[in-house]
Amino acid sequence: MAEPVVNLKRYLLTRNLIIGWVTCVLLAAFLLNIPKINILEHTARNLYFHVPMWFTMMAAVFVSAYHSFKVLKTGDLVEDIRALQAARVGAFFGVLGLLTGIVWSKFTWYVGTDIWWNMDPRQYMVSLQLLIYGAYFVLRSALDDPRKRSRIAAVYNLFAATTTPFLLYVIPRQMESLHPGAEGNPAFSEITDPLMRLVFYPAIIGFIGIFWIVYTQRVRISLLKYRVTQDSEM
Amino acid sequence: MPHMNSQIIQDSLATDQAASTVSTAFDSLWAGGDIPTQSLSRMEQVMLADDKIFVVLAVVLIIWAGIVVLLLRNDKRLRDVERSVEERIPDPEDEL
Known part of the structure; x- marks a missing residue:
């Protein structure tokens, strides 16, 4: 039998490590004292949860683009499955990031207003980003031949991945925004307590780990679907 | 057991209040009336x-x-489904 697509032993070991890691991050996120800042108060802890959603989406975009690149290089359909599932789970984390940002801003800077959705450039650019990935999923559903679909989708996905850093990081920094590092705002590194960074960076790793667990599960399901129905799309 | 004691105290208080007012025993507990404030248990001290x-x-x-x-x-x-599929369905000819 050929080398299995997912190395189960390695998967289970990594999965258990990630679960333990995230549990420690959650404990630290609530137990460590943080500086009390006006407006933010305890919601500053959202740094550990809201921001890693975006790092996770960005990581998913990289994984997806990497496998799309390999589709074009090798024509391997397993790479196509990986590219699609990474993009799907990544988009899911993007939606979580949007929703958590809406809740966070409503009860801090927008208290006393009816604002849930403001002209924040990051909100708009990220929505645009999610639409670009929505088009990727729609494009796939429009093509029936798996080989042709894998190549056309890979080309589009590489385009989508290229726009991501500009929409998420470059454009929002040129405009006024609630987010650190935007026009006129101090950068993240200038305003964040060192203790909070001690939790923040591990939290990013933890959430990317959760992405990896779900992504791997979905790849396995997709492979099963292919074996039973000769069609891996899901 | 402190927990059981507080339950008994609250129950008896609720009965007293139900007798003296129109509100039900259930209401009186939530009205913030004279609920006996015994000292916080160790667990409560931590959680609050x-x-x-x-x-x-x-x-x-x-x-x-x-x-x-x-x-x-x-x-x-x-894993279960993977096993049963591997048993029943041979590897597709077109190696994925």
Whole structure:
């Protein structure tokens, strides 16, 4: 039998490590004292949860683009499955990031207003980003031949991945925004307590780990679907 | 057992109030009336500290435990299905 697509032993070991890691991050996120800042108060802890959603989406975009690149290089359909599932789970984390940002801003800077959705450039650019990935999923559903679909989708996905850093990081920094590092705002590194960074960076790793667990599960399901129905799309 | 004691005290108080007012025993407990404020138990002291942040931690940990159980069960089911598919369906000729 050929080398299995997912190395189960390695998967289970990594999965258990990630679960333990995230549990420690959650404990630290609530137990460590943080500086009390006006407006933010305890919601500053959202740094550990809201921001890693975006790092996770960005990581998913990289994984997806990497496998799309390999589709074009090798024509391997397993790479196509990986590219699609990474993009799907990544988009899911993007939606979580949007929703958590809406809740966070409503009860801090927008208290006393009816604002849930403001002209924040990051909100708009990220929505645009999610639409670009929505088009990727729609494009796939429009093509029936798996080989042709894998190549056309890979080309589009590489385009989508290229726009991501500009929409998420470059454009929002040129405009006024609630987010650190935007026009006129101090950068993240200038305003964040060192203790909070001690939790923040591990939290990013933890959430990317959760992405990896779900992504791997979905790849396995997709492979099963292919074996039973000769069609891996899901 | 302190917990049982407080239950008995609250029950008897509720009965007293129900007799003296029109409100039900259930209401009287929530009206913030003369609920006996015995000293906080050790667990309550911990959970109420620091603006009750530990209550949120407890809730988040319960949710996380639930998600972990879900992920592990998914993996187990997935493994079962993979085994039965490998047994019944031969490798597709077109190597994926």
